Amino acid sequence: MKRVMLSVAYDGTAYSGYQVQENARTIEGELNRCLGDLLKEDIKVIGGSRTDAGVHALCNVAVFDTQARMPGERMSYALNQRLPEDIRIRESREVGAGFHPRRCLSRKTYTYKILNTAFPVPTRRLYSYFTYVPLDVGKMQEAAVHLVGEHDFKSFCSAGSQAESTVRKIECLEVTCEGEEITIQVAGNGFLYNMVRIIAGTLMEAGRGIWEPAYMKEILEARDRRAAGPTAPACGLCLTGYEFL
Amino acid sequence: MKRVMLSVAYDGTAYSGYQVQENARTIEGELNRCLGDLLKEDIKVIGGSRTDAGVHALCNVAVFDTQARMPGERMSYALNQRLPEDIRIRESREVGAGFHPRRCLSRKTYTYKILNTAFPVPTRRLYSYFTYVPLDVGKMQEAAVHLVGEHDFKSFCSAGSQAESTVRKIECLEVTCEGEEITIQVAGNGFLYNMVRIIAGTLMEAGRGIWEPAYMKEILEARDRRAAGPTAPACGLCLTGYEFL
Numbered sequence: 001m002k003r004v005m006l007s008v009a010y011d012g013t014a015y016s017g018y019q020v021q022e023n024a025r026t027i028e029g030e031l032n033r034c035l036g037d038l039l040k041e042d043i044k045v046i047g048g049s050r051t052d053a054g055v056h057a058l059c060n061v062a063v064f065d066t067q068a069r070m071p072g073e074r075m076s077y078a079l080n081q082r083l084p085e086d087i088r089i090r091e092s093r094e095v096g097a098g099f100h101p102r103r104c105l106s107r108k109t110y111t112y113k114i115l116n117t118a119f120p121v122p123t124r125r126l127y128s129y130f131t132y133v134p135l136d137v138g139k140m141q142e143a144a145v146h147l148v149g150e151h152d153f154k155s156f157c158s159a160g161s162q163a164e165s166t167v168r169k170i171e172c173l174e175v176t177c178e179g180e181e182i183t184i185q186v187a188g189n190g191f192l193y194n195m196v197r198i199i200a201g202t203l204m205e206a207g208r209g210i211w212e213p214a215y216m217k218e219i220l221e222a223r224d225r226r227a228a229g230p231t232a233p234a235c236g237l238c239l240t241g242y243e244f245l
Numbered sequence: 246m247k248r249v250m251l252s253v254a255y256d257g258t259a260y261s262g263y264q265v266q267e268n269a270r271t272i273e274g275e276l277n278r279c280l281g282d283l284l285k286e287d288i289k290v291i292g293g294s295r296t297d298a299g300v301h302a303l304c305n306v307a308v309f310d311t312q313a314r315m316p317g318e319r320m321s322y323a324l325n326q327r328l329p330e331d332i333r334i335r336e337s338r339e340v341g342a343g344f345h346p347r348r349c350l351s352r353k354t355y356t357y358k359i360l361n362t363a364f365p366v367p368t369r370r371l372y373s374y375f376t377y378v379p380l381d382v383g384k385m386q387e388a389a390v391h392l393v394g395e396h397d398f399k400s401f402c403s404a405g406s407q408a409e410s411t412v413r414k415i416e417c418l419e420v421t422c423e424g425e426e427i428t429i430q431v432a433g434n435g436f437l438y439n440m441v442r443i444i445a446g447t448l449m450e451a452g453r454g455i456w457e458p459a460y461m462k463e464i465l466e467a468r469d470r471r472a473a474g475p476t477a478p479a480c481g482l483c484l485t486g487y488e489f490l
Contacts (some may be wrong), residue, residue, distance in 0.1 A: 012368050056368050080364070085365075085367065088366070090364050119325070119334070120330075122252075122256040123303075123372055125330060126368075129488075218455070238368065
């Protein structure tokens with residue numbers, strides 16, 4: 001028996017999220033199906049980040065145990081032959097039997113893309129959130145500063161979260177602008193349910209001038225989801241980094 | 246009666262090309278349908294660049310005549326309400342009655358994107374050509390130099406072209422690299438059938454080291470399609486600039 005870790009990239013457009021669900025197409029569901037086909041075993045992967053429906057990833061993680069003789073390093077090639085073209089394995093390798101992606105200390109980076117143009121660009125519609133309302137990137141940057149560090153992010157957590165504590169540490173939160181595309185990049189060791197999308201929605205409110213950047217402190221203090229901005233749409237979000245520490 | 250010009254952006258993935266065809270979904274077909282609905286007239290647009298199936302555009306051009314009272318400038322908003330989300334009108338405006346996009350002198354810019362990574366990236370698969378074979382960008386740049394200027398591009402023209410002359414002038418042909426993405430940008434006042442995709446396919450052969458950069462001169466001199474490289478896949482190509490001179 002060996003444990004194998006996969007690094008998984010996907011376009012989340014056509015999926016009901018990462019985590020396996022009955023009667024819905026999910027990334028884990030596709031991995032289980034293709035691994036079962038390949039290894040002739042009943043495989044149930046243990047997932048890393050449970051991205052929502054429509055969210056993308058460059059490097060999510062899945063782990064599984066198998067008795068197959070095939071070396072773990074070779075499985076990526078064999079799996080990519082079977083997977084649909086919107087899911088690709090970047091790497092497969094054998095890991096220790098005790099390795100569990102959600103129990104190991106990790107650092108995840110999410111990137112949220114906003115297209116701030118006068119009209120939507122069709123070739124970008126699936127991978128960025130479009131808004132024609134002009135956003136002040138300077139104000140978004142000022143607002144972001146208040147969220148960096150360890151805070152109680154209860155205001156930035158959707159109902160339905162199973163987290164015991166809502167305290168999290170954001171190591172890095174940057175807002176950059178290149179041409180007409182605004183990128184929010186956030187890194188930390190753990191995020192609450194919808195936290196990154198609520199941060200993106202809240203920073204956009206600051207960018208629109210609805211809230212002053214310093215108001216972020218009051219939102220944190222409120223510890224109430226209703227105090228923060230809307231949950232930004234899923235398509236703008238991508239899991240772009242996943243390291244184990 | 247007035248003539249209106251549209252600037253049209255689209256994701257070509259789901260279309261059988263720009264030009265109207267019977268029994269196939271095309272960009273012009275969608276424009277004709279939505280303009281007919283909006284203006285209650287039988288509209289047949291005159292298209293600009295006839296992009297192939299799967300090719301994208303940020304700014305293709307369509308022109309039509311109408312007796313509608315609606316100002317040309319307002320039509321973009323009304324059309325975007327009716328068009329599928331993979332087609333968007335950037336701008337609409339009234340032009341002179343004699344204006345014909347393919348008969349006016351214009352400068353078009355095409356961009357061809359190549360993703361040169363070890364594995365395909367699902368979120369890029371529809372908008373770039375993926376190859377894991379390492380490409381030498383320096384060699385592609387050297388090869389490109391030989392194609393700039395006025396030449397007989399018969400070797401870079403697919404069968405089925407109706408062009409009388411195969412002499413064209415490339416004003417600018419640049420190969421750049423950012424991270425793992427290689428971009429070929431080419432500008433000129435006219436291109437032969439599949440010319441940009443054959444240039445991209447040929448520059449990639451130079452990038453792979455199959456042909457020395459100077460061999461481009463021999464390909465031009467051959468005046469034979471078989472002398473050049475393969476036609477690169479449509480998905481990497483986008484019409485990114487269209488100016489009338």
